[in-house]
Amino acid sequence: MRKFTVFAFLLLVMMGGMAAQAQDAGPAIEPWACPESVQVMENKTLNIFNWATYIGENTIPDFENLCGVTVTLDYFDSNESMLTRLRQGNPGYDIVIPSDYAIPTMIEEGLLLPLDHARIPNLDNLMTDLREAPFDPESKYAVPYLWGTFGIGYNVNSVEEPVSSWMQFFEHDGAVAWTEDSRIMLSIALLVTGHSPNSSDPDEIEVAKQFLLDHSDNVVIIAADDGQEWLAKGDVDMAIEYNGDIFQINLDCECEDFTYVIPQEGSGISSGFIAIPTGAQNPDLAQVFIDYILDPQVGAEIANFTTYPSPNQVAVDAGLIDPIMRENPGIYPPEEMRKNLYFLLPQDEDTEQLFNDIWTEIKIALQAG
Structure with a gap:
């Protein structure tokens, strides 16, 4: 008989409720604003290691314009190749987006830096079930980004x-x-x-x-x-x-x-998580970027563009997710x-x-x- 983790069970329960949450848009959500602390980071470069086709069309240019920084993207095609690259020594990545099953290994091997939740207030926007993954129940090292099958x-x-x-x-x-x-x-x-x-x-x-x-x-x-x-x-x-x-x-x-x-x-279910790899050149800017990603409007833009489900509860409750996506059995x-x-x-x-x-x-x- 197939065995499920507690996290898997909770996510499946959560998934059942999400399809029914096609609500009318709630109160207006204020657009995300770059913190004043980022002024000292202007003209810096944020280096992201991600899957291809796993980001919104406007996600990166909007962040660059809002914060006055440059963002570069590099891609991996499997968790195994990503792990191999980081095990050889981080070449300068500030953000990495691994799948769920890679997170425990990365924590154990010291490949991730702990997050400062005080710098990520939008963490509260996430679905509680997804934040309580058994391999990182307090989201100390990684937070949900997208999920799918x-x-x-x-x-x-x-x-x-x-x-x-x-x-x-x-x-x-x-x-x-x-x-x-x-x-x-x-x-x-x-x-x-x-x-x-x-x-x-x-x-x-x-x-x-x-x-x-x-x-x-x-x-x-x-x-x-x-x-x-x-x-x-x-x-x-x-x-x-x-x-x-x-x-x-x-x-x-x-x-x-x-x-x-x-x-x-x-x-299989695959959840993408966003984290800061050990050896990041700009960890403070990386924290700001994670908070930006967890903004409801930004999270919805990523989900609607990539057609992957969003873990952002506020985005779902506010009706920011495309209803065609919510009603598609291949997505939900x-x-x-x-x-x-x-x-x-x-x-x-x-x-x-x-x-x-x-x-x-x-x-x-x-x-x-």
């Missing part, structure tokens, strides 16, 4: 039958894209082969590896966080991707050619779908190494094939 995105014009299961993806006779994220791929394979997606049993992981190898003939790309682009270009019929990324390409093309499904066997899953959702839990060092070794073996096999 990973599943199957596909071109409705290229796939004859509506997709509802992982096996339809793996048995599809056309071109498909996998994700570069080894945790996601192996968790799916574990689930489909009848095991916990968080299994650390070497024998079960070996079965998952073999399943992926046996169903890899039509894989044309292991996408580095850009499977949706391969789908949009028509290079693949189906892709394993995050829900927000698939909805983004429909918005970009102003069409309805692509859809996203949470397979009936189950799928209904109760029957939520029952089969799971979190990717932290791995011990041996299991993490096993996953990395197996994933390398799989990619070598695909390249040779």
Whole structure:
């Protein structure tokens, strides 16, 4: 039987209520203003390490204009590559946005600086359940940024039958894209082969590896966080991707050619958190940026642009979230779908190494094939 963390349970309960919170806009919310203390930081540069397509269109330029600073963006395509970069020594990042399962490892390894809540008053805008993650219950090191699910995105014009299961993806006779994220791929394979997606049993992981190898003939790309682009270009019929990324390409093309499904066997929840990495060059400015991100209007702009759900309760209550998003089951899953959702839990060092070794073996096999 699949086991859920307390955090997972609380989030699923919270998700159930969010879909019903399509309220009329409440009292006017004052626009965020840059603190006077930032005047001494003017002309400084804030360096952000983030996923691609995981920020609002105006989020960065608005912050630059409000605070008189420069922001640079660098991107990673998996939590594993992000961890590798920071373990080698922070090259100058002030902000990092890892997934939930990476946070405990980063705290344990001293890769994150503690936050000063006095400098982040907008922390109170967040959903309480999300702030009380068991790996950081007091939000000492990280705060929620966005959350979503990973599943199957596909071109409705290229796939004859509506997709509802992982096996339809793996048995599809056309071109498909996998994700570069080894945790996601192996968790799916574990689930489909009848095991916990968080299994650390070497024998079960070996079965998952073999399943992926046996169903890899039509894989044309292991996408580095850009499977949706391969789908949009028509290079693949189906892709394993995050829900927000698939909805983004429909918005970009102003069409309805692509859809996203949470397979009936189950799928994973992924929450993005915002944090300050150890060795940050401008930690004070980073605190200000986090407060800015947690502003209701800013948080809503990010959610509405990326099409990922927002953890900002004030934004939801004020009706700032696009109602089309709130009513979309691929973004806010209904109760029957939520029952089969799971979190990717932290791995011990041996299991993490096993996953990395197996994933390398799989990619070598695909390249040779």
